[in-house]
Amino acid sequence: MISSGIVVEYNPFHNGHAHHLFETKKRTNADCIIAVMCGNFLQRGEPALVSKYSRAKMALEAGVDLIVELPYAFATQKAEVFATGAVQILSALDCNYLCFGSESGNIELFNSTLQFMKEHQSDFDFFVQQFMKQGYSYPKATALAFHELQTNEAIVDLAQPNNILGYHYMKAIHDCQSKMIALTIERKNAGYHDQMLSNTSISSATSIRKSLFDKQATLEEIRSSIPITTYLELVAFQNDYETFIRWENYWQYLKYRLLQSEPAELREIYEMEEGLEYRMQSNARQASSFQEFMEKTKTKRYTWTRLQRVCTHILTNSKKAEMKKRSKGAEYIRLLGLSQKGRKYLKEKKELISLPVVSKLSAVNEETIRLDVKASHVYSFGYPAPIGQKLIEQEYSQPPIIKPEATV
Amino acid sequence: MISSGIVVEYNPFHNGHAHHLFETKKRTNADCIIAVMCGNFLQRGEPALVSKYSRAKMALEAGVDLIVELPYAFATQKAEVFATGAVQILSALDCNYLCFGSESGNIELFNSTLQFMKEHQSDFDFFVQQFMKQGYSYPKATALAFHELQTNEAIVDLAQPNNILGYHYMKAIHDCQSKMIALTIERKNAGYHDQMLSNTSISSATSIRKSLFDKQATLEEIRSSIPITTYLELVAFQNDYETFIRWENYWQYLKYRLLQSEPAELREIYEMEEGLEYRMQSNARQASSFQEFMEKTKTKRYTWTRLQRVCTHILTNSKKAEMKKRSKGAEYIRLLGLSQKGRKYLKEKKELISLPVVSKLSAVNEETIRLDVKASHVYSFGYPAPIGQKLIEQEYSQPPIIKPEATV
Known part of the structure; x- marks a missing residue:
């Protein structure tokens, strides 16, 4: 089976993600799509709008075959660490491709950037240090350092958040000596940080969340930006849990x-x-x-x-x-959900998967997975108390969500 | 000026406390009543029904002249430590009498108990250790150890909670070589732990709180157990803060x-x-x-x-x-409220007061008083958020409450 990996937050899953998924399948001809998804806390240090299991359901409904959790120790980190954890997990699952969205959309540019950086790493690091000493933030210092190198070569604009992530996926693949092949898809229409709900059918997750929270929009109103499956999951979540989380x-x-x-x-x-x-x-x-x-x-x-x-x-x-300690290298693969194809994939690749696959908390050393468990427990306090209690129990009792065979 | 000290929680101030206050004044002929009161957390490890400033108001209205906070490091402790902190503070205020309520009501019995214990301390400690090893709690082991000593002398029943406290006040006075003279008043009608609101006008604070929380009683219904001043303060508190605390x-x-x-x-x-x-x-x-x-x-x-x-x-x-570290000895006297007589007392005794009197947080070393400040901050989280915020600010900004001269 050919497998393609993607790294996601799905906060929530929207039409842009559906496009990414569609293009990934098309370009790689994959039999199995594997998504590594942040748990209840996300890369920008935010709690997820809805719980990881709800987001896993959205992913399965939209066509992901295997959805696994990016551990807290990687998920809440800057691009470099985040990307390394995700790449290690996909590699451990013997994944063939990694397909990421980027502002650039040109994989050749990423390759030349990687090459360029290899040659100028020490200069680059020097400039980053200098700019940080001047009080600039790390992302800003990175962008300024790039500018300072004044290359004429065609390289990717690393001031763009998805380009930066993409660059680090590729660097991680290189550093881990992974056999995965990287592809990139240009992100459509909405910038990552766009805050206004656009009239087109692709809006950023940020703008969708902002619409929900600022009460400019009901679920009905954001419906044009999300697949029907996400819409139904959000409706169910709102009924069950009374609140979206921020x-x-x-x-x-x-x-x-x-x-x-x-x-x-x-x-x-x-x-x-x-x-x-x-x-x-x-x-x-x-x-x-x-x-x-x-x-x-x-x-x-x-x-x-x-x-x-x-x-x-x-x-x-x-x-x-x-x-x-925990972000030194991925130590386990925590399964959140799988389709019948995902199940078949795990069976077929069993011997090749190089990290323990965890479907029950009791199957893994408590110490190793503690950060994830603690993060889920803490996440539950954002909900009204009786519902939070259910989420605490879910962390221990919920088996991976299995999507039944489509009956046509 | 003759001063009499009392050690209180006033959670809330009720008719039994008024009786205690009245008898203390009468028996000692005191010009100034000094109350050492637990802050926002009480001896049995509970948050106070209403904040320390509200309880200080009740005390001033009922006739206390000087009300100071028993620091957290003493207030939330077993009888021995609790009593030592209170006695040290009263002694530092050059107080003449300490008048405590007890089940016994007989100061001679306390004296003979103190004498008896001095002679049998090591036996007593041995038995306490033995019973604790058998899995008994400390209060239970204490009572059993007493029984084990099988004295024929007339001593106080130390299985009673207020007798135990009284014993430790007297022991602390002895150990600190304080010049304070101890008196005791028999507690009227309601046992400390009584949970049913009695028909008489004296109910325990426990039963009053229980009545409020179990909604068996409105403030109107508990009115016969509390002075009108407490009633008005509770009404005001409920209006301002929306909740009583538990x-x-x-x-x-x-x-x-x-x-x-x-x-x-x-x-x-x-x-x-x-x-x-x-x-x-x-x-x-x-x-x-x-x-x-x-x-x-x-x-x-x-x-x-x-x-x-x-x-x-x-x-x-x-x-x-x-x-x-903080419960080794009282380090400061934090003023919560005072009457005109209390003010006069402080002025008159200025040279004799042996610990710094704190009326503003900024006047004391932050490190020394930190446990109290932290306790007040944490206490504020029991209130709805905007009200809790006010309480956090109050901890820094509230000067001691001054009761104006009565205008007759």
Whole structure:
């Protein structure tokens, strides 16, 4: 069986993702689509709109065959670490292709960028350091360093978020000596950060979430941007869980954590930098919403995304030592859902899969998977209490979701 | 000026407390009544029904002249530590009398008990150890050890909660070589733990709270058990803060704390014993209320009160090292409220007061008073968010409440 891997958040699954899926199947002629998906907390340090199991259902309904969780130790990280974890998991599943969306859409440009960077890595690193010393954030310093290298070669614009991710997928494939072949598909219509719901049928997930939260739109109104399967899953989720999730749902817990922690405890938190702990504690005391807290805390150096990631790690009590240990390399493949084809794939490839496949929590060392379990437990506190309780139990009891054979 | 000290929780102030106050004034002929009151968390490891400032108002209205906070490091502790902190503060205020309520009501019996215990302390300690090894709780082991000593001398029944406290006040006075003279008043009518609202005008604070929470009674219905000043303060509090406070208000935060903490972190919490941390984490995962959690966790060895204290320390993140350091001896006198007479007293005794009197947080070393500030911050999370925010600010901005001169 030919398999193609994709790395996703599906927050929520929308028409742009359907396009990505369709093109991936078409271009690679894949029998099995494998998606590595962030769990309940996402790359930009945000809680997911709906739980990982709901998002896994959306993916299966839309045609993904095998959906596995990108562990917390990779999922909530900058592009380099995020990409490495995802590539390691796909490689361990003996995946043939990795197909990513990018602003560029030109795989040759990525290849030449990789080549160029190999030759200029030390200069590049030097410039990045310099710009960071001047107080620029890491993404901004990266973009400036690129500009500084002043190449005439055709390379990818690494100031674009999906290009950066793509570059790191390819670098990870190279560094891991993976046999996966990389392809890229140009992202259609909506920029990643676009906040206005567009009239076309492809809107970014950001704009869809923003529409939902700002109450500009009901589920009915965003329906043109999402497949019917996502729409039905969102309706069911809203009925079952009463709420969609965003940072504000955790504000009281984050504030509580910040106010009862000692500065020394906060310094142990992953990505917490000396000095930031006091700033956060003082702002937490005064702010009455997450938005207000973030606006008070944000600086040129501490970007919104970076701060959100630190907040996520505070909320989940994820520490430097453990995050470093767990992000050294993927240690397991946690199965969230599979189609009949996905099942067949796992059976066929059984001998070739190089990491333990986890479908029950009890099957894996508690210590190894603890960050993911803790993240799910903490995620549940964004829901009304009785529903949160169900989510806590689900983390232990939910087997992978199996999509039945289509009956035609 | 003659001053008499009392040690109180006023949760809430009721007719029994008014009786205590009246008798204290009468018997000691005091010009100034000084109350040392628990802050927002109480001796049995519970959050106070209403905030410390509201309870201070009740006390001033009822005739207390000087009301100071018993620091968290003493207030949430077993009788011995609780009593020592209170006695040290009253002594530091150059108080002449300490007048406590007890089941016994006979100060001579307390004196002979103190004498008896001095002679038999090592036997007594031996028996307590023995009974605790057999799995009895500390209060139960104490009562059994007493029984074991089989004295014919007339001594106080130390199985009674207020007798135990009284004994420790007297022991603390002795140990601190304080010049304070102890008196005791027999508690009227309602036992400390009585849960049914009695028809007489004295009900225990426990029964009053229970009535409020179980909705058997409105404020109107408990009115016969409390002075009109308490009634008005409770009405005002309910209007301002929307809720009265109990453990269930903190359940989600306690659960969150337990689920995101590592066992090693929980072991650092004051009064946490080896093994209890796992039991608590597992029960927290399953329980959907504080009541359910406590019922699951309680054993013969871990009494309800003891567990509640551990839960309070988890909630406030109070650690072994810091609690031990701060409970070694009272370090400051935090002023919550005063009458004109209280003001005069402080002025007159200025030179004799042997600990710093704190009326503004900024006047004291942040480190020293941190446990109290943290406890108040954490307490605020039991309220709806905007109200909690006000309480957080109050901890910094509220000056001591001053009762104006009565205009007759």
